[in-house]
Amino acid sequence: MNDSPTSSPSARAARTAIPARPRSARLSRVPETGIAPLDEETERRLEATWETRPGWRGWLSTVDHKTIGMRYLVTAFVFLLLGGVEALVMRAQLTRPNETLLTPQQYDQLFTMHGVTMIFLYALPVLSGFSNYLWPLVLGSRDMAFPRLNALSYWIFLGAAILLYASFPFGQAADAGWFNYVPLSTAAYDPGPNIDVYALGMVLLGISTTVGAANFVITFLRMRASGMSVARLPILIWGTLTASCANLFAVPSVSLAFFLLWLDRNAGTHFFDTSADGRPLLWQHLFWIFAHPWVYVVVLPAMGIVSEALPTFCRRPIAAYSAVALSTVATMLLGFEVWLHHMFATGLPPLALAFFGAASMLISVPSAIAVFAWIATIWTGKPVFKTPFFYFAGFVLMFTVGGVSGVMTAAVPLDWQLTDTYFVVAHLHYVLLGINVFPVLGGLVYWFPKFTGRLMNERFGKWTFWVLFVGFNLGFFPMHISGLLGMPRRVYTYPEGMGWDTANLVTTIGSFVFAIGIAMFVGNALVSLRRGQHAGANPWHAAGLEWSTSSPPPPYNFAVLPVVRSRDPLWAPDAHLARPGYLLHRGREALGITPLTGEPDVILKMPEDSYAPFVLGIAATFVFVGLLMHSVWLTALAALTCGTALLAWLWPRRELLQREPFELQPAVPGEDADATGSDDESLALPVGSAGEHAGGWWGVLTLIATEAALFGYLLFSYLYLASQSAQPWPPEGLPKLGMSGLNTGILLLSSVFVWASGALVRRARSWPAFWSMFVAVVLGIAFVSIQFSEWHERPYGLSSNLYGSLYFTITGFHMAHVIVGVVMLVWLAIWIARGYFDGRRDAALNIGGLYWHFVDVVWLFIFSVLYLSPYWIRGH
Template sequence: MSRAAYRTPVVGDEDAILRARLHAIWATQPGWRGWLSTVDHKEIGLRYIVTAFLLLAVGGIEALAIRLQLAGPNLHLLTPDQYNQFFSTHGMTMIFLYASPILSGFSNYLWPLLLGSRDMAFPRLNAFSYWVYLAAAIFLYTGFLTGAGPNDGWFNYVPYAEKDYNPGLNQDFYSLGMVLLGISTTVGAANFIVTAFKMRAPGMSINRLPIMVWGTLTASAANLIVVPAVSLAFFMLWMDRQFGTGFFLPSEGGQPLLWQHLFWIFGHPWVYAIVLPAMGMVSDGLPVFCRQPLVGYAIVALSTVATMILGFGVWVHHMFATGLPGLSLSFFSGASIIITFPSAVAVFAWLATIWTGRPVITTAFLFFSSMILLFVIGGVSGFMTASVPVDWQLTDTYFIVAHIHYVLIGINVFPVVGATYFWFPKMTGRFMNERLGRWNFWTMFLGFNLGFLPMHLTGLLGMPRRVYTYPV
């Protein structure tokens, strides 16, 4: 045997062996096996984005059916049960199946590029998160397409969701589907947190992270805490329905109000989880078109974290009309007002960046900058409902419908579409058409405001939400 066979491997050989092992782990096989088994963060990110956009379109069709049913008095385009399923599935789709996954898609694609890492910390877990999300969406829509979709609103209040009042399979599909979706969200959140803290390039200190990373990181930390709470609530409801455990039934010693606490302790941090990463997109994209760095980077980063922390202390403002003690109402009303301060920091930073910069008006800039106006409108209406007496007057009216759409569409959809125009060349190597983009922006902006701004007025006039039809 030659002497070369006995030589000690040098450092370069060890590096080559390690690179070969990592390449074998990360490489995508050709053909359909590779398509199913890839762990490439770019592929996973694009799949999240495409799936979420398809579900956004489906949710929009459901919204169209709802609006057609309510386009005039005493219409019967949908039966009452169909209407319940349409508006419940619409809310479920937009809030759970679109708003968060679309942000996960952009973050999956962009995080390793922004942090200087090869991939996410756990590539296989990343792929697992996507496939479980897809399975949850298919499972939930299997119920809807077979006439057993959720029919108690996306908030799923008991006791109507209990089997005595809702004997079909509707809420069983919803409960188990949401538990499945919770698994996807939780493992994805853990992956983002580990990636942010362990996969940064040398020299990238925590105070140099892009604001988009800050937004997704804080959202992931919140999801890791609150998603198990709502998954537990849905599992408890399923146990009530299938085994008569009685967690939420007063006749069995349970508490219906427990559902609202478990749901909204998740629901309000979730609101910030689906807007803070989108706000980070604006904070990173807008300065590019203003040709100067973001004004007040450190304060914006701190306000992002502060907003999420305060978000854990405002969930009861969804429950002001449930008869809770006055001291509790006072505390949560105060917290709901205080949270506007860190939220406003980003608005002033964006305005200062535009004012002190030299803006280049592109389609992406229009989407990013218009979000500022929509954010202010949605924020002011939310600030109004932070006051207990005002909330008592406005709860369950169309004012709340207007508010939630200005928050979820204005602070999520508009930044996401802007981010699509901004990062599309990076993802595909091609630019999107600017002329069509401007038509797209003005159609969306005017249509959105014409559709939802008047709902503030109809709500102030007392029009209730969740009604199937109305008289002349």
């Protein structure tokens, strides 16, 4: 995750005009009054440094977070419209009994793709669009922590979305529901390409979601304004932050489930094959471990939008800020613990039903805290009845209805009656559509001036809200009644005389009214984009930092980086006074802060525009296309392209490897101490730097966290299937420990040499460091060779039995990580030999070392589970 810069003409010109910054650089403090009082020459330098090149080259290579955010918003809204059309066709089919507009197969594909579209291609991406655009602005930063990773996340999302829809025009789209339960989705019952497209598309989409989540987490930790401690975070941040942390641990679960299913369908494995001792219930565990937190992933950022914008129209800060922030975190933590809430009807033991039923009830407490805080904010404020306020107030009602119906299904006896009825469909739409769409539309109206510099039509906006509000409740509330009357979900038609006719007719009418409201909103946005009233920097008189800069913001966001002394900086008592800020104008630079206190810590070199994210995103998509087509050559060529793009991305730049002494100089007392609350007018900070100061060091920690989750779910699958098996475990007898024990020692010894190499580099002993890294590479290759030999000697293969499927999949995943690590160590050895590292610039070396140590620790767990635990199982 090293975003090293490339060169562009404008950036080269800027570097020519601006002298190279010393290894320890000073932050100059200048007054800040909202719009930076800078001379024209400085602003032109900033513009030339940060702007995106015009034309298609800039369009493909830009890493500007605002451009990427708008792409997410527009793309997600297109999928909202597409998913809405699919819903209208289904509602037309269900308007009357015995309707024949669709065949059962067509209906199955429609309701599956509707769910996939709305849940995976709209709900989270649209929130990612808001966060990508707004996070650096509300945090007072120049950009996200990893701009290139940000661009990569979008290109992979777009590739995954296209892949998921690739088979739809041919009538071969996914057709087993968005939850894709086995055995219905296995090759025996669904032999076409439908499910393969869905499985590979979801794995690819998981990569996009994970790298995007990592970017948000590190941005929160490092890219905030000076003085913005955790207690002063904008409330908007908490929702996306908790959702991103959840994605790091939840997405690997569903990605693994889809990959195991793809192996069952294409490689003959037996994870879900009951005839070979597999367990279909494993799918539900893996899927709902992901899907229940995912509900809050697409809800909590929307709640953050409401908590951020609603106070603006109540003319007061959010009530009980700390309680709302803590309730956001608590909601996500509890969300991870109640996945069995969706499995009450699968024959679980009574103790599990009681525990998870109680936990499902408990999760309503933090949600209720947020509701009471919003109501208190409105009640104690002075509401201004602008269009966004209506959307946010309507959201509170939707949230209450969806929450109450969710608590009802948490009661186990009632859940048994409501499972697989339209009551669950109603609850799902109130949670995923009502609680998501209304904040999104309100947020679009609220930040439309910031996005475009214009206001949306106010009167037409209010009409649109009432059409949407009436249409939504008319469309989805009657589904509760249909469900209570026993109408099952996922049926393409129904007979007369069941008592469902009126409710379905009303639901269809409401759905079309809601669609009219969406069309009105889109029309208002398009017209306002060209003819809307011009907005100033802060047309709503809001409190956030994003409103302290022009609308739309300049490429560099803030000419002078602000210093924060309040949770609501533009509403602070001294906001009208000149405020100090930090000036960074000698290149693409941003300020890195300490994670908790928000004190200035490092000046970060930010990457320039690059084609690498686009190339890598396209190549990654074609890797999965090759797997779908069973084309070894296409898969290998695309994978090679991925490796080449990554190497170009991560290659160290000699111009950044400066050799001045690495030290922090003391702050210099200044004359503005009384006005600023600080006794310094400049700070000496390291530029870039090594160790925990480097952005990539923090990024690899998120990679380790999500990879650890992936291996954890793999080992969970092994232990679950082993505990459920009626056969001897392993079937071929206890594993032999001699060769595997030797291999374990070899891998652990390699970590010692990697550590020694880093220590020698920091002591300026390059050649001993090179030879130490060389030995680590040899030991890594020896581990791979012995593992291949052990595979060859096994009396079973990947498809022989369930144990073979588990053994080869788990060790194969680890082997892939080892091979990647060996390649990484080879390049680190080359870079050591070429003198790229020293005691002051060793971020890439630290990153590679962390990754390699993680791979070794993971093997210890695999060795314990695969090789040692069978002795314990046999002994009991």
